[in-house]
Amino acid sequence: MEILKMTPLTAWHKGKGAKMAAFAGFDMPIQYEGIIAEHNHTRQNAGIFDICHMGEFSLRGPGAKDALNAVVTQDLDTLAPGKCRYGFLLNEKAGVQDDLIIYCLDTDDYMLVVNGACEAGDFEWIKNQLPKGPEFNNISDATGKIDLQGPKSFEVLKDILGADFVSPGYFNFKRITWQGSPLIVSRTGYTGELGYELYLDSSMTPAMWDKLAAHPLVKPIGLGARDTLRLEMGYPLYGQDLDTEHTPAEAGFGALITKQKPFTGQAALATVRERLIPLVLAGRRSARHYDTLHLPDGTQVGMVTSGSFAPSLGYCVALAYVADAHAVQTDFLVRTQRGDLEAKKSPLPFNPNGTARMKLA
Incomplete structure (x- = not known):
């Protein structure tokens, strides 16, 4: 039996009745009141995520x-x-x-x-x-990480850190002191909403979590909703959409790599055999990891890596690797255990209404 690690917040999650499961070797909260409710709360207000397993x-x-x-x-x-x-x-x-x-x-x-x-x-x-x-x-064991995500997250953060707190810009961070301990506040996000990552000493993590959890705009959010939130934006999950057999260019991130200086793997980046494409499926039956992807005539051309019902959209979305020669196609079939599902190639993000880059006064 695998012995799971605990984060500084594991006891809190269990005390609140969270559904727990193994993730990355840790005993992690999957949901509290339900994935859809937690998803919608994050899109509308602010949610906190225990990310101490990173x-x-x-x-x-x-x-x-x-x-x-x-x-x-x-x-x-x-x-x-x-x-x-x-x-x-x-x-x-x-x-x-x-x-x-x-x-x-x-x-x-x-x-x-x-x-x-x-x-x-x-x-x-x-x-x-x-x-x-x-x-x-x-420094993983000594470092705690809490993600605060949602359009009301800056309002929450000012209540916790002080009204004079000024938000860092997108993909910027600030180093400050909270209750006498160093705190890094960064603004990146994995939900598509305005949000922050709080890095602090692991011993201070419960105190910060308690402060955030007590705020009227905040609810704790499990990894289940974290997955649906990131998938609505088309953000990849390592081990599913990203792996050692696919390059960043194949995963759709080639444009991010502009460095001229040599680095490990640089010479092989130009090889593209498959491409990760976004798909929209009608209805509430979702594709799953390892479901095969086919052309309308039945020819198998790829495999689904992530799939879920998208609560903000009311239909299902997925990511799938497809052979490069067929990546320009628009119509596909996803073969599931319960039958074929029609799928259409879609632009990203699936949900275009995220607040991640919103300007703050």
Whole structure:
């Protein structure tokens, strides 16, 4: 039997009657009052997510920028202190080892945020590619992470941090002090709504969570709604839509990689065998991971990686890899255990009404 790790908030979730399940080696809350209710609350107000299962690494010291630049797809020459950037760790075939966000804390001082299931492997893989000199540490156990997401999240944050708190811009962050302890407030998000990520000492995480949970606009949100929220925006999930067998270009992120300096996997990026495409399905019967994708004549051309009913839209959406030659097609069939479902290629995001980039006074 797998022994699951706990976050600093596991006891709180269980005390509130959350439905718990294994995720990335942790005992995590899947839902509290229900996925659709939690999804809609986040779209309309503000929700808090326990994301303490994520991994955080610190790389600092002379030469840190140049060393990390040779490992990741992000161009660190153009990443200034106070800014963060989404990108990838690639293997030699340009397959995605992981997707991650890099925070530039200062000159030659970085924090890397990786997926929890990849934490141990990512740390060893990066460590083995770094030269001697910069100090590289796994700070995951010492770091708590709470995501506050929803159009009312800035209003909530001002009530917690003070009326004079000024929001960072999109993919920017601030380093402040809360109750005598360091706090990083960043603005990226995985729901498509205005939102923030709060990084703080793991020992301070319950106190911050309690403050947020007590706010009248806030509800706790489980991983079930996190998945439907991200899928409505077309955001990928590592291990489903991103994996070591597909490149960022195949997953639709080729335009993000503009760096000219060499990095691991760079030479293989140009090879495109399949493409990740967005699909809309009529009705409430959703496609599932591993369902096969076919042309209307029955020819199999791909596989679904993510699929769900989209509560904000009232119909089902999915992501699927399809052979490059057929990626221009618009009409498909998804073969499920209960029969074929008609699917049409769609633009992204599925839900165009997100508030993530809204301007704040």
